[in-house]
Amino acid sequence: MGEKVAADGNALADRERYRRKLHDCLEGLRRLLAEKRFDRPRNLIGLEIELNLAGADGLPRMLNSQVLERIASGDFQTELAQCNLEVNITPHRLSGRVLDQLAEELRAGLGYAERKAREVAARIVMIGILPTLNPHDLTVSSLSANDRYVLLNDQMRAARGEDFAIDIQGVERLTARSPSIAPEAACTSVQLHLQVTPGRFAAVWNAAQAIAAAQIAVGANSPFLFGRELWRETRPPVFQQATDTRAPELQAQGVRPRTWFGERWVDSACDLFEENLRYFPPLLPLCGPEEPLAVLDDGGVPDLAELVLHNGTIYRWNRPVYAVAGGVPHLRVENRVLPAGPTVADVIANTAFYYGLVRALAEQPRPVWTRLPFTTAAANFDNACRHGIEAAFHWPRPGRAGGLTEISAVRLVRQELLPLAAAGLDAWGVEPADRDHYLGIIEARCAHRVNGASWQAAAFRHARRQGLGREAALAAMTRRYSELMHTGEPVHTWPVGWAATGAGAGAGTGAGSVVPAQRGRGAGGRVP
Numbered sequence: 057m058g059e060k061v062a063a064d065g066n067a068l069a070d071r072e073r074y075r076r077k078l079h080d081c082l083e084g085l086r087r088l089l090a091e092k093r094f095d096r097p098r099n100l101i102g103l104e105i106e107l108n109l110a111g112a113d114g115l116p117r118m119l120n121s122q123v124l125e126r127i128a129s130g131d132f133q134t135e136l137a138q139c140n141l142e143v144n145i146t147p148h149r150l151s152g153r154v155l156d157q158l159a160e161e162l163r164a165g166l167g168y169a170e171r172k173a174r175e176v177a178a179r180i181v182m183i184g185i186l187p188t189l190n191p192h193d194l195t196v197s198s199l200s201a202n203d204r205y206v207l208l209n210d211q212m213r214a215a216r217g218e219d220f221a222i223d224i225q226g227v228e229r230l231t232a233r234s235p236s237i238a239p240e241a242a243c244t245s246v247q248l249h250l251q252v253t254p255g256r257f258a259a260v261w262n263a264a265q266a267i268a269a270a271q272i273a274v275g276a277n278s279p280f281l282f283g284r285e286l287w288r289e290t291r292p293p294v295f296q297q298a299t300d301t302r303a304p305e306l307q308a309q310g311v312r313p314r315t316w317f318g319e320r321w322v323d324s325a326c327d328l329f330e331e332n333l334r335y336f337p338p339l340l341p342l343c344g345p346e347e348p349l350a351v352l353d354d355g356g357v358p359d360l361a362e363l364v365l366h367n368g369t370i371y372r373w374n375r376p377v378y379a380v381a382g383g384v385p386h387l388r389v390e391n392r393v394l395p396a397g398p399t400v401a402d403v404i405a406n407t408a409f410y411y412g413l414v415r416a417l418a419e420q421p422r423p424v425w426t427r428l429p430f431t432t433a434a435a436n437f438d439n440a441c442r443h444g445i446e447a448a449f450h451w452p453r454p455g456r457a458g459g460l461t462e463i464s465a466v467r468l469v470r471q472e473l474l475p476l477a478a479a480g481l482d483a484w485g486v487e488p489a490d491r492d493h494y495l496g497i498i499e500a501r502c503a504h505r506v507n508g509a510s511w512q513a514a515a516f517r518h519a520r521r522q523g524l525g526r527e528a529a530l531a532a533m534t535r536r537y538s539e540l541m542h543t544g545e546p547v548h549t550w551p552v553g554w555a556a557t558g559a560g561a562g563a564g565t566g567a568g569s570v571v572p573a574q575r576g577r578g579a580g581g582r583v584p
Contacts, residue, residue: 074341074362077348078333081363084348085378086326088385089254093357095386097256099484101411102249102388103145103158105396105403106135107166108181109173114534115188117178118198126172131165134200137241139186139193143169147249150411151485155494159404163544166400170542181538182403184278184291184395185242187512187530191282196236204340208369209237211339215301222297226286226442227279227513240298242281243291246403248391248410249377256418257325257376260389262425263417264374265318267410268393269436269449270473273465274498275406276444277395277508283526285516288444288509291395292373292437299371301339312336315371317434321425325387328376332367339369357385373437389414398508398537398547405497405546408486412477412495415484427452432460440465444509445501466502474499497546506548512537514552 088094109117118138133142143165148154170180199205219233232239252260276289287293296315300307312319312335322328342365348358357380364378377388391414394406417424425433428451436449447465452458454472474495481491501507512533519529540550 070343071338071341074338074343077343077362078338078366080348081358081360082326082329082333084352084358084360085329085363087349087352088357089324089326092254093385094254095251095381095384097253098251099150100147100249100251101150101154102147102247103162103407104247104249105143105162105182106244106246107141107143107169107396108183108186108244109139109141109178110181110186110188110534110538111177112179112535114531114538116186116193117176118193119173119176119178120200122176123169123173123178126175127169129168132169134202135241135244136200136205137194137198137238138200139189139198140200140241140244141169141180147251150250153487153490155404155408155486155490158407159400162400162403179538181534182244182397182399182541183534183537184244184276184289184397184508185281185294186244187280187516187534187537188527189242189282191232191234191239194234194238194241196238198238198241199236207340212237212299212301215337215339217303220298220300222294224281224284224286224290224293224297226284226290228284228286230282230284230286232282234298237298240295242298243278243295244396245291245392246394246396246406248394248407249388250391250411250414251386251388254325254387257387257389258322258327259418259423260414261325261328261374261376262321262423263414264389264391264393264410265321265430266417266424266428266433267413267473268317268373269433269440269447270413270465270469271391271393271406271410272437272440273443273445273447273449274409274469274501274507275394275402276440276510277397277512279444279509279513280516280530283530285513287442288446288507288513289395289441292441295371314369317373317437318430319434320430325376325378328372329363329367329378332363332370336366336370338366340365357383395508397541398511398550399541399544401494401497401544401546402508405494408481408491408494409474409477409498411484412480412486412491413473415480416476417480419483424452427458428460445505445507466505470499470502497548500546501548504548506550508547511547511550511552518552 109119111117116139120138120141131144135142173180219235222232224230272289278290279285279288281290296313299315300313302311344361351358373393375390377390432450440447448462450460451463453461515533516529519532
């Protein structure tokens with residue numbers, strides 16, 4: 057989303073040429089696969105985190121251009137709204153002390169960004185949805201100054217033909233309308249990239265889809281939007297509805313939304329790119345000068361720019377990525393399931409869980425997706441978003457008997473998925489001490505039944521019991537979240553109990569009119 061795209065009126069009108077080039081790109085991809093032109097396995101991973109900017113009062117700050125100017129690093133980029141940033145970590149080889157290396161780089165980068173943000177009275181908050189956002193914070197005027205965002209908004213509005221509607225029934229109900237896609241910017245995520253060979257792509261993507269529900273269950277961190285407590289991970293329904301270019305009549309006809317879980321297991325990366333062309337009209341029909349088939353005929357490697365651009369406007373939770381580095385093409389699976397935060401330790405724990413588990417499941421002799429209907433995987437994902445760490449799934453029974461059984465997310469993770477993730481990290485060659493430390497954080501979340509979403513909800517309710525109004529309670533909880541986030545201690549250790557220190561909603565700093573009362577801390581240890 058961060059790439060700058062110039063608006064070109066002639067290109068917008070030339071949809072027929074763009075469609076032709078899309079099909080040429082798809083044929084070029086098929087030829088590259090058939091000719092085995094792709095990069096060799098290098099076990100490379102990448103990490104991106106979207107961030108929020110808030111003030112000392114916990115309210116959003118629309119200052120990303122000023123903060124980025126002060127950071128002055130290509131590792132930090134704009135995101136959709138002016139209260140968003142994105143940090144990109146240099147690709148690493150998945151082996152050895154990579155988890156601690158990622159943690160240290162993130163801590164250093166976020167610490168530097170925090171110092172620069174404070175120069176303009178802002179703070180970095182790593183959270184799935186900033187709880188203090190209001191509808192007036194996310195309008196077309198709050199979009200970042202990037203031609204692509206403006207063009208994408210214009211095209212989505214034109215395709216829909218009416219306001220975007222948000223209607224989410226969770227703990228409470230939220231209904232809202234927006235003339236722009238700006239509410240999408242409420243959703244800030246972690247994106248995990250894994251470079252794979254074409255032969256392994258389908259297995260890795262299918263495995264990632266199968267475990268998406270478990271990722272959400274242990275990692276949910278987005279229970280609030282526009283002052284309402286909704287799903288434990290509210291990002292998926294918000295993202296789908298805020299980017300839904302389908303009028304109600306098209307929804308009733310079963311037309312696919314541009315943000316979706318998918319509808320089937322795949323056999324190759326081409327399956328997903330073909331679906332992109334079959335189901336989704338182009339939103340940004342901008343043609344580059346390259347003729348991909350001519351480049352291939354001349355022995356070169358095409359960028360497939362039109363296919364890549366189109367792919368970037370279809371928001372799968374596990375997205376296929378084609379890219380060229382050093383003149384050699386490669387494929388990646390981009391995992392977009394996780395919310396940002398709560399802390400660096402939690403982000404790296406989620407990262408370890410994903411990479412270990414996807415490796416183990418992709419290499420099983422009897423893969424889980426051959427025993428789990430795709431519709432069940434999608435239902436598990438929906439259930440995890442609604443209920444977070446309290447979710448229950450339908451999952452294949454162990455052994456040869458077959459069939460599905462209902463199992464709590466916590467039990468599934470502790471008994472089956474964490475041992476698999478540990479074995480997967482061993483297969484990658486990750487340092488055992490790092491493996492145990494970060495997977496231990498996941499185990500401790502399950503033991504305490506605490507993740508970012510459950511902490512936010514409990515802290516908000518406690519603030520309300522202390523006499524704060526709804527908005528003041530959300531702001532106080534956000535301020536306390538920010539303080540605890542910057543300590544770096546994982547979320548399952550965070551105190552929830554607060555003791556009132558005075559009347560009113562706005563006095564003091566930190567948590568405002570409340571201070572924390574400490575409770576016992578659970579420690580992540582060796583995964584059983």
